[in-house]
Amino acid sequence: MRKAALFSAFLLAAAAAIPAALHAAPEAPAATAADPAMAAALADPRRDKDRVRDAFRHPAETLAFFRIKPGMTVADYMPSGGWYTRILVPYLGDKGTYIGLTAGTATANAETKARLQAFPTTFPGKAAGWTGAPEARIPAFTLDAVPAERKGTVDRVMIMREVHNMWPDNFLYNDLAAIRSLLKDDGLLGIEEHRAKADAPAAYTLGTMGYMREADVIALIEAHGFKLVAKSEINANPKDSANWPDGVWTLPPVLALKDKDRAKYEAIGESDRMTLLFAKRP
Template sequence: MRRAILLLSAFAFAAPSVTAAAQTAPAQTKAIKAEIAAAVASPLRDKDKARDQYRRPAETLEFFQVAPDMKVGEYAPGGEWYSRLLGLYLGPKGKLVGLYFDPTSGAFSEAAQKGIRDGAAKYPADVAAASGLPAERFSAMTLEKLPDAEKGTFDRILVMRMMHNLLRWNIADREIKAMRELLKPGGMIGIEQHRAKPDAPYSYTDGSKGYLREADVIKFMEVNGFTYVGKSEANANKKDPANWEGGVWTLPPMLRGAKEEDKARLQAIGESDRMTLLFRKRP
């Protein structure tokens, strides 16, 4: 049985938030779920499927209410694991846009700025190669200067395991503000993020260890013009104590600094415990 999703009705946009008492409701119609399942099961993803057990992409996309004809931005695509799946799912009827850091934010060296711009430039070709669809079906841009034509046109933006970097680099406010400008009225941001324990100290949850407190992320988004819609436990992992001295990177897939004799134990724990949160743009 899939893990419970705490969410108001997918179309009840007037409600301000979800509480623990909210009823569980399906995030998508059966037809859309079937399209997500088909994309997840595609043989073109054979090299990526090993991580599905940790990232639960079908449940996550259903919770974020991502329909196949939507315009969706993936923020900071990085290794493009989710991009390859989203390309398969959105490519035929929707639009996938890679959203890259504002390279002029002050958080990046000259070499890093070039890397950001280069990443955005090659993104459409990367997703095209992974999906077998034309590169024209995909696009990318940095958040440096938002084209007027792009503002207010996105149905969804996904921020996958990246909030900790935005906070520790002190660029979260400006990046989230830019994403908010891109969203349509009522558009939503889905956030997946390594989750600290509720009582973890700030010294551990300032982003430097990869883990953030769920309540802090919710408050941050509310302050920045979003309404909290709800949460899913699809990416929860109770085996993760979330207190690694070396941060989240101690766990798979990185196993940073792990001794050979510890790797089997860490692999058995799996990837990090993660919050999966949904927010709607306020007027």
């Protein structure tokens, strides 16, 4: 707990130094069905099982806030089951590039290292099956083995609900450095993360309950070569008290308690989330 308190004090002090003007930065206009490319991507039959979560994850609005457009090169950190892959690959189109990224292996134990090293081989095939695009259009890399020619070529990187894993698992420092090297000079980093209350205990600094305090996340990312340029309440959920004994996994879609109080948690919905946009520091 002392370690958590020390981390908390450092992060909150760093967050206090963030200029107020950055917090007030205007949001990009939200995409709607009026964007035909987005409408087509969201309506794709391959997303039939995904669509139930659209009301909580607001994909069109979130991607618009990240200023993602067709034709861009977008890297998706830890894409897991491909929820955003199934949107981004068709949305970016033939002139765009979707890149799957996974954590670097330097700080991983033997079991995790083997899984991470398999990702560049296994992910393109999975993504091709999910999207109908050829494997050649879906490159994938561990962050410590990205080809040199890819560096400085990426328009956007997305980290969706993974900072709470990156920080305690000791991936954050190396992976953010690698992500920064991938981005173009005017590239942007979009982050969505489960949000603890601002006055949550210091233990929430460590992310072990799945939630993190917004000020801590901003301070962590800014300490690694980025600056906050905008924040959004697109993915906010005021019904979430963010203090569940079983962490964020108490809520949908995981529902860790199974049928116990299921109706209660389904009525709350998915977690309250911060949505943040960062630029590279010079």
